[in-house]
Amino acid sequence: MRVIVIGGVAGGMSTATRLRRLSENAEITVLERSGHVSYANCGLPYHVGGVIEQRSDLLLQTPQSLHDRFALDVRVHHEVLAIHRARHVVTVRNLETGDDLELPYDHLVLATGARAVRPPIPGIERALSLRDVEDTDALVAAASGARTAVVIGGGFIGVEVAENLVHLGLDVAVVEAADQVMAPIDPEMATPVHDRMRAHGVDLRLGSAVAAIGPHEVTLATGDTLYADLVVAAIGVRPETTLAEQAGLAIGERGGILVDDQLRTSDPDILAVGDAVEKTDAVDGTAALIPLANTANLQGRRAADVIAGHAARNRPVLGTAIVGVFGLQVASTGWSEKRLRAAGREVRAIHTHPASHATYYPGADTIALKLLVDPVTDEILGAQGVGASGVDKRIDVIATAMAGRLPASALADLELAYAPAFSSAKDPVNMLGHIAENLRTGTSRSIQWHEVWDAVAAGAAIVDVREASERAGGRVIDGSVHIPVNQLRDRLAEIPDGPVIVHCAVGVRGHTAARILTQHGRDVRNLDGGYRTWIAGTRAQRMHDSHSRAGVPERSTSDRTR
Ligand code: FAD
Numbered sequence: 001m002r003v004i005v006i007g008g009v010a011g012g013m014s015t016a017t018r019l020r021r022l023s024e025n026a027e028i029t030v031l032e033r034s035g036h037v038s039y040a041n042c043g044l045p046y047h048v049g050g051v052i053e054q055r056s057d058l059l060l061q062t063p064q065s066l067h068d069r070f071a072l073d074v075r076v077h078h079e080v081l082a083i084h085r086a087r088h089v090v091t092v093r094n095l096e097t098g099d100d101l102e103l104p105y106d107h108l109v110l111a112t113g114a115r116a117v118r119p120p121i122p123g124i125e126r127a128l129s130l131r132d133v134e135d136t137d138a139l140v141a142a143a144s145g146a147r148t149a150v151v152i153g154g155g156f157i158g159v160e161v162a163e164n165l166v167h168l169g170l171d172v173a174v175v176e177a178a179d180q181v182m183a184p185i186d187p188e189m190a191t192p193v194h195d196r197m198r199a200h201g202v203d204l205r206l207g208s209a210v211a212a213i214g215p216h217e218v219t220l221a222t223g224d225t226l227y228a229d230l231v232v233a234a235i236g237v238r239p240e241t242t243l244a245e246q247a248g249l250a251i252g253e254r255g256g257i258l259v260d261d262q263l264r265t266s267d268p269d270i271l272a273v274g275d276a277v278e279k280t281d282a283v284d285g286t287a288a289l290i291p292l293a294n295t296a297n298l299q300g301r302r303a304a305d306v307i308a309g310h311a312a313r314n315r316p317v318l319g320t321a322i323v324g325v326f327g328l329q330v331a332s333t334g335w336s337e338k339r340l341r342a343a344g345r346e347v348r349a350i351h352t353h354p355a356s357h358a359t360y361y362p363g364a365d366t367i368a369l370k371l372l373v374d375p376v377t378d379e380i381l382g383a384q385g386v387g388a389s390g391v392d393k394r395i396d397v398i399a400t401a402m403a404g405r406l407p408a409s410a411l412a413d414l415e416l417a418y419a420p421a422f423s424s425a426k427d428p429v430n431m432l433g434h435i436a437e438n439l440r441t442g443t444s445r446s447i448q449w450h451e452v453w454d455a456v457a458a459g460a461a462i463v464d465v466r467e468a469s470e471r472a473g474g475r476v477i478d479g480s481v482h483i484p485v486n487q488l489r490d491r492l493a494e495i496p497d498g499p500v501i502v503h504c505a506v507g508v509r510g511h512t513a514a515r516i517l518t519q520h521g522r523d524v525r526n527l528d529g530g531y532r533t534w535i536a537g538t539r540a541q542r543m544h545d546s547h548s549r550a551g552v553p554e555r556s557t558s559d560r561t562r
Helices: 010-022 041-048 063-070 133-144 156-167 187-199 242-246 293-307 337-342 391-403 408-413 428-441 449-457 468-474 485-490 508-519 530-550
Strands: 002-006 027-031 073-075 078-084 089-094 100-104 107-110 114-116 148-152 171-176 203-206 210-213 217-220 225-227 230-233 237-239 270-272 321-325 328-334 348-352 367-373 380-387 461-464 500-503 524-527
Touching (some): 002 010, 010 063, 041 156, 148 225, 156 321, 187 203, 187 328, 187 367, 187 380, 187 530, 321 391, 328 391, 367 530, 508 524
Parallel strands (some): 107 270, 500 524
Antiparallel strands (some): 078 089, 328 380, 367 380
């Protein structure tokens, strides 16, 4: 059995090594056009910033080590130019010698990854991208003499590159066309991420478009000009489908290689994995492009299983992801609220702000967690988390629950590892389950931050049940009646007639207050996530409104504009 794998990094190398473990007899050749295989592309930004000091630490394997361990024929600087399906042959160019040769296959695996999007902005040639080790070398060299940098794009790679350039001491601006960085999370969850980036000196230009890139500067559509010794474009990626298209393989509606649930393309002798292929979205079953390393590696393993004749299924994907932003963990799985609403889905949102572990044990951080639930079926549709620690495991637990099709209320009963240094006896994931259960059974009702003013206009009164000290410095919702939760039973008469919105700082005391008032016959809703979620959402909304009104981005306090 002759197997050729095109692309020797995440998906491709997972296929090749797994296949060797399954079959000692297969002839396995890996063709990679760059100079490296099996490198840590997820670590590249951290080498730029010097966090991963040694370049060699990024290079996990070499053709020789892969030959020695797995008997693989790995050829770097070898670019596949064409697939001749009828003859079961690929044409390969040795980029060092310029020689072309043909190699036959029985099974071919396309693991060609993705390529960076390069929008047609005047001067874009000067912008660097970060995809591979060669790009990293170029960025390290460019950063060494630079004092200012503009990163175009506030997605995962953009924020990682920005953080690492700040780490190197550069004056960094991030220009993002949307109103928020990190598109997979909702606006109110992104607010603390923006604050963190600005607190570390990043000149964050949200709702901003780049009009032109000059020799020393980047000009925005507003006319603002940002100094830029270095420009990095991190606008997104598109599946690398050139070979597949030329070979006449079916391409899906989202632009990725179409594969079935065994990762076979429209030619059953050719499989495809990773960033190059369209996945099936686990939430709605539609086609999705999810360029993530975990998916690429899992699919690589499954492709090897299929070639080896094992029963294997390519699972739908949730898009579970995490990124570090100046000490904050920002993670998500499944869909966001904005995406669900845009798709016309009914959704119940739950916000909490628990401690990462027991507050009496040193080092606890407050984290923001959000769960999205189908209000009819109780299905978990997505989750997001932002915080200094403990976000990763909560999102991973929820992603696991989603994969196992647990309903939201079942999170209440999960037995999760606990000791004070690591969690609370009721883990934040359990708390999300408690809230989901209360909402599902009607034990409590909630109102979202963006629904408050409509409810007030319809006659609702807002009751703030926090302590007086928590309202200091103007931290109040306008028009709220202040009755601390401990005094509520004695001051019921002070609450105006009609529907009531209760709120506290994060929603916990508000829940108790709501239960007291409900049992006194009042029509009550608890402000979900409390004042903390309300203010984060209100700030995000204000920024969105100012962009929509004037087309003007929110201004940062930095003086990098000239
Ligand atoms: P790749 O790993 O990109 O490999 C494709 C390979 O195919 C390339 O090396 C390319 O040279 C080769 N190739 C293409 N065409 C040909 C041809 N014609 N002939 C020969 N070779 C060819 N994901 C996460 O989940 N977490 C992270 O933290 C994370 N961080 C990232 C940081 C950076 C800077 C980058 C660039 C990506 C990051 N990703 C992360 C995404 C992750 O790296 C990709 O999803 C994953 O590598 C995709 O694997 P793949 O095998 O599909 O493609």
